[in-house]
Amino acid sequence: MSEDTGRPVLRMGVLGCADIAVRRILPALAEHRSVRLVALASRDGARAECLARRFGCAAVTGYQALLDRDDVDAVYVPLPPGMHHEWVARALTAGKHVLVEKPLSTTYAQSAELVETAARLDLALTENFMFLHHSQHAAVRGMLGEIGELRVFSSSFGVPPPDPASFRHSVSLGGGALLDVGVYPLRAAQLHLDGELDVLGACLRVDERTGVDVAGSVLLSTATGVTAQLDFGFQHSYRSTYALWGSRGRLSVPRAFTPPREHRPVVRIEQQDRLTELTLPADHQVGNALDAFAKAALSGTDRPGLRDALLRQALLVEQVRKAARVVAHGEAPA
Incomplete structure (x- = not known):
């Protein structure tokens, strides 16, 4: 080694x-x-x-x-x-x-x-989850005092339809929007909200031709009543964002999950009669993710913590799937 x-x-x-x-x-x-x-x-x-x-x-x-x-x-x-x-x-x-x-x-x-x-x-x-290793998220956590007591977390990740031949349209290959893009808002909610998250409700829109879910929404809650409103899918124009809404303002991250290496993220803070936009340094989240993995492999750093995060994420995804109302693609909810 x-x-x-x-x-x-x-x-x-x-x-x-x-x-x-x-x-x-x-x-x-x-x-x-x-x-x-x-x-x-x-x-x-x-x-x-x-x-x-x-x-x-x-x-x-x-x-x-x-x-x-x-x-x-x-x-x-x-x-x-x-x-x-x-x-x-x-x-x-x-x-x-x-x-x-x-x-x-x-x-x-x-x-x-x-x-x-x-x-x-x-x-x-x-x-x-490479986005976890971008410095903008630590910077956001340092700004949360600007918005007061947190009330709502929201996040959306949507992309245009994948190639019809993609594994994303195959049930046997583990396709579907929940596992492809929905996991990002779920992981972001765990990043910013304390404690375990309860699934209050969910909806998955399923393509009848392929059997895979192509879009969905989830409502979560912490033990203290802070809610998370999440949307995802691959029938959408591109959107990759999250926001934290508090008692004194709202903080939003418009390029949350896939910022290019050279991109300088902008964080927006909306308060009464005041809008602040902060431009943060560019960062290489792919390289940073490899740094973290190499460190865990070479030195054993935080392996138990990484395993705990894997289980929390897997359990939350399964709870969403079990709680979800399934709606056939093109069919409006009753």
Whole structure:
């Protein structure tokens, strides 16, 4: 796990050539000081060879062949959610630390099993919510005194319709808007609201042709009555935001989840007869997320805390699904 300089370096492999891996993770891995990209696996050998040449690593045909390598300490798993349980379990059993794209799995029971395996083998297991590692959210927490006592948290994450061939339209591959974009507002609510969150109600709009949910809304509450109003879907114009509304004002973050590396976030604070806009420094949330994962893998830092966060998120998603009223796509609620 170390280079000739003596500085600890995490040797990583990548299982799959998903779009998010190609656009965001592989470039960040290739330039990261604490990580060395060793190999990339695909079921399509030619695809693996093409990307391996581009990012300066070895090409591997087949996911298990990468897990069998002795020169890989950790893996990044950007496969469709329906494949996460199998391949995260295999990676952990092979002794690899795992960074997996959200969601960890498609059910709470599967997620709990993976968390238990990671704990038993003393391995880092992290869900790749990159937005958590952008400095704008810590800055927001430092500004909450400006809005008084918090009353309502709201968040929306919507994107235009994915390609019809995307796994997002497949039930067997773990598709659907809740697991794809809905998990972001849910995770943001946990970031900013204290204590456990109760699901007061939810609605999921399901496409009758594919059986996957394409949009939804959720109402949550803390034990003290602070509510969270969340909306998500992939039948929308792009929106990626959250806001905190308090007794003396409202604070909003208009580019909450996917700000580009060069983007300087703007935070708006609305108070009586006063509007303040603060421009924050740009930050590299992808690189920061890799920093945090490498630290957890190399030093064991906060592994129990990371596992607790995985379970809280998985449980909340399952509670939303169980509480949701399901409405067929194109059918208005009665």
